Amino acid sequence: MTRLAELLGSIAPPPPGGVEAAERHLASLTKPPGSLGRLEEIALRLALLRGGAPEVGHPVIFTFAADHGVTAEGVSAYPQVVTAQMVENFLRGGAAVNVLARQAGARLVVADFGVAAPLTRSAELVACPIGPGTANIAAGPAMTREQAIQAIETGAALAQKALDAGADLLATGEMGIGNTTAASAIAAVLTGGAPERVTGRGTGIDDATLARKVAAVRRALEVNRPDARDGLDVLAKVGGFEIGGLVGVILAGAARRVPVVLDGFIAGAAALIAVALAPAAQHVLFAAHRSAEPGHTTVLDHLGLAPYLDLSLRLGEGTGAALFIHLARAAARLWSEMATFKAAGVSPAR
Numbered sequence: 001m002t003r004l005a006e007l008l009g010s011i012a013p014p015p016p017g018g019v020e021a022a023e024r025h026l027a028s029l030t031k032p033p034g035s036l037g038r039l040e041e042i043a044l045r046l047a048l049l050r051g052g053a054p055e056v057g058h059p060v061i062f063t064f065a066a067d068h069g070v071t072a073e074g075v076s077a078y079p080q081v082v083t084a085q086m087v088e089n090f091l092r093g094g095a096a097v098n099v100l101a102r103q104a105g106a107r108l109v110v111a112d113f114g115v116a117a118p119l120t121r122s123a124e125l126v127a128c129p130i131g132p133g134t135a136n137i138a139a140g141p142a143m144t145r146e147q148a149i150q151a152i153e154t155g156a157a158l159a160q161k162a163l164d165a166g167a168d169l170l171a172t173g174e175m176g177i178g179n180t181t182a183a184s185a186i187a188a189v190l191t192g193g194a195p196e197r198v199t200g201r202g203t204g205i206d207d208a209t210l211a212r213k214v215a216a217v218r219r220a221l222e223v224n225r226p227d228a229r230d231g232l233d234v235l236a237k238v239g240g241f242e243i244g245g246l247v248g249v250i251l252a253g254a255a256r257r258v259p260v261v262l263d264g265f266i267a268g269a270a271a272l273i274a275v276a277l278a279p280a281a282q283h284v285l286f287a288a289h290r291s292a293e294p295g296h297t298t299v300l301d302h303l304g305l306a307p308y309l310d311l312s313l314r315l316g317e318g319t320g321a322a323l324f325i326h327l328a329r330a331a332a333r334l335w336s337e338m339a340t341f342k343a344a345g346v347s348p349a350r
């Protein structure tokens with residue numbers, strides 16, 4: 001049995017029961033029922049995953065980087081070398097995700113899954129490249145099926161290492177010039193959305209570049225004919241190495257019943273593949289926010305997820321996921337630290 005097959009075989013739906021007891025606990029706290037809104041939803045879901053009082057003490061953000069051959073189609077406002085330059089920025093601690101991870105008290109794991117340009121050797125960088133970027137999806141498959149499996153298994157191994165060290169929340173992030181094009185192709189295949197509906201402006205491209213991007217997505221689907229019934233085929237045909245790595249993080253979290261926080265559109269594309277491979281993985285997913293990318297709403301609707309924030313973010317990196325950590329920690333502490341009506345001597349509602 002391969003490592004991926006073993007991982008998929010270990011993912012199961014949450015055990016039945018527990019919901020009524022969790023709801024009773026929330027109802028016993030000194031507040032009108034439902035008055036903490038979706039914080040109560042987060043607390044309930046965290047408690048059901050943990051099987052008891054939730055904790056968010058050791059969050060880890062995974063920011064995976066890789067390049068995409070589809071940039072040759074002129075789909076981005078930035079040159080491919082920016083992927084490597086931003087990874088160097090992550091390693092120096094100067095990117096938005098570094099700032100927000102520090103604020104959230106989260107550990108940041110930066111990994112090279114296939115950056116084309118050379119990177120500085122650093123103890124802060126996990127070097128696990130699958131290749132020097134994917135091939136151009138508008139002309140053929142992004143990668144081989146074997147590389148797709150390798151990317152997933154590598155991401156899962158990094159997540160499992162963090163879980164073994166005590167991580168209690170996994171957050172997803174990425175960096176890769178051209179990766180919104182790959183995500184758009186994935187979304188089109190797995191949600192059935194038309195390329196023009198699920199393809200957005202990414203880094204802020206103009207109308208002419210957007211037209212090239214939509215055309216590249218359409219050609220990728222025509223040339224590769226990815227099979228929506230096979231998540232691995234979709235990843236191999238039109239995905240990215242870093243997207244495959246995030247699929248592995250999601251599957252590892254699902255296998256251990258640890259919450260996995262999705263950042264934006266790219267992480268959402270990874271979630272589509274993860275759920276295609278293991279439908280039960282859906283129960284660990286928390287949608288941090290709704291991206292400004294139009295395809296993200298389509299992805300979230302397909303996954304049955306309602307985002308917790310809507311700030312018009314479209315940076316990626318794991319920035320939206322980092323912000324959600326504060327909400328998750330607040331929800332967990334409300335569950336554990338609020339007094340009950342009985343303990344506080346407060347009369348409950350009649």
